[in-house]
Amino acid sequence: AQSVTQLDSQVPVFEEAPVELRCNYSSSVSVYLFWYVQYPNQGLQLLLKYLSGSTLVKGINGFEAEFNKSQTSFHLRKPSVHISDTAEYFCAVSDPAGNTPLVFGKGTRLSVIA
Amino acid sequence: DGGITQSPKYLFRKEGQNVTLSCEQNLNHDAMYWYRQDPGQGLRLIYYSQIVNDFQKGDIAEGYSVSREKKESFPLTVTSAQKNPTAFYLCASSLGQNTDTQYFGPGTRLTVL
Numbered sequence: 001a002q003s004v005t006q007l008d009s010q011v012p013v014f015e016e017a018p019v020e021l022r023c024n025y026s027s028s029v030s031v032y033l034f035w036y037v038q039y040p041n042q043g044l045q046l047l048l049k050y051l052s053g054s055t056l057v058k059g060i061n062g063f064e065a066e067f068n069k070s071q072t073s074f075h076l077r078k079p080s081v082h083i084s085d086t087a088e089y090f091c092a093v094s095d096p097a098g099n100t101p102l103v104f105g106k107g108t109r110l111s112v113i114a
Numbered sequence: 115d116g117g118i119t120q121s122p123k124y125l126f127r128k129e130g131q132n133v134t135l136s137c138e139q140n141l142n143h144d145a146m147y148w149y150r151q152d153p154g155q156g157l158r159l160i161y162y163s164q165i166v167n168d169f170q171k172g173d174i175a176e177g178y179s180v181s182r183e184k185k186e187s188f189p190l191t192v193t194s195a196q197k198n199p200t201a202f203y204l205c206a207s208s209l210g211q212n213t214d215t216q217y218f219g220p221g222t223r224l225t226v227l
Contacts, residue, residue: 009154034215043118043204043218044157090156094211101147101172101211106156 002026002093006105013081014113021076021108023091033074034092034102035065044090050074061085086112117141118219120205125224127199135190135222137205145211146188150174151202151221163188164211192224199226
């Protein structure tokens with residue numbers, strides 16, 4: 001079964017600084033990968049997803065992620081964060097050959113400091 | 115407006131009582147899901163349903179039950195057998211399963227007193 005590891009449970013960063021949130025998944029022949037964002041007391045919203053094609057995926061709110069098959073990683077990046085980016089971020093993986101739902105990581109809480 | 119609704123947003127119950135959380139979607143999605151969220155534990159899958167009148171247990175199904183009598187609705191019952199029911203519950207839906215984006219409701223925060 002697929003699994004996802006988000007290496008940092010909390011990431012504090014100053015406003016306008018760059019940020020990287022790390023995500024590693026268990027090895028498989030192929031995977032689909034997702035990043036979701038959750039603002040306080042709300043549901044999750046899709047930021048971006050990788051299904052195939054270009055390994056650099058651009059999402060909403062200026063975020064992007066790079067699929068790295070050799071390192072089994074899908075790290076999320078933003079060159080300059082805003083206070084409004086303060087939220088919890090979840091990485092998720094699915095197996096295209098299987099018939100099971102997404103598997104989510106435990107989340108990374110991003111805190112943007114003014 | 116298309117989307118997923120969960121009601122109520124906050125729910126309080128006494129220990130030993132069953133409680134049912136509502137989840138409705140008007141996105142015409144086939145698949146629906148229930149997750150439980152606890153601090154530091156991410157999302158854990160309780161039950162999911164790929165089609166009407168069919169559902170499967172997720173990772174933490176014990177103490178919960180579901181039904182899928184209509185495509186639009188996927189209610190979750192938290193029974194008295196669930197040892198630690200206080201949590202934030204999220205419902206989601208997707209067109210299919212593996213490749214499809216899951217769309218989430220706003221969640222229900224259940225507190226058992």
